[in-house]
Amino acid sequence: MDRRLYQGSRNFRFIEKFSQVEKTIYTPESSAEVSVNILGSFDVPPPGILEDTDTLASLINTTVSSILAHFSIEVDPASTSI
Known part of the structure; x- marks a missing residue:
């Protein structure tokens, strides 16, 4: 420099x-x-997570929120529904 x-x-x-x-x-x-x-890291979750709907929903919400954050999109998971 x-x-x-x-x-x-x-x-x-x-x-x-x-x-x-x-x-x-x-x-x-x-x-x-x-x-x-990024897509290469989306392996199928272990059976224990797939069987526990609350844990699976939490994993999905965290993953989607993280991806959207990369694009500066903020979403409140409590106010959204599928």
Whole structure:
């Protein structure tokens, strides 16, 4: 990093620290950097979870909420129904 470019900036310390941190780039289904495959992790839940409707519903709600959060969509599970 060329310190001269940022020394007058109010964010100089932040930029300096950021440039020192190791970063990882995640790329969907690519061999460049670190590959990400979200759908590959959707295995069938164990029989114990499939048989317990409350636990299964909780797992589904958490999974859907997490996916929607990636797209900045906020949903209140208590106010929604299928």
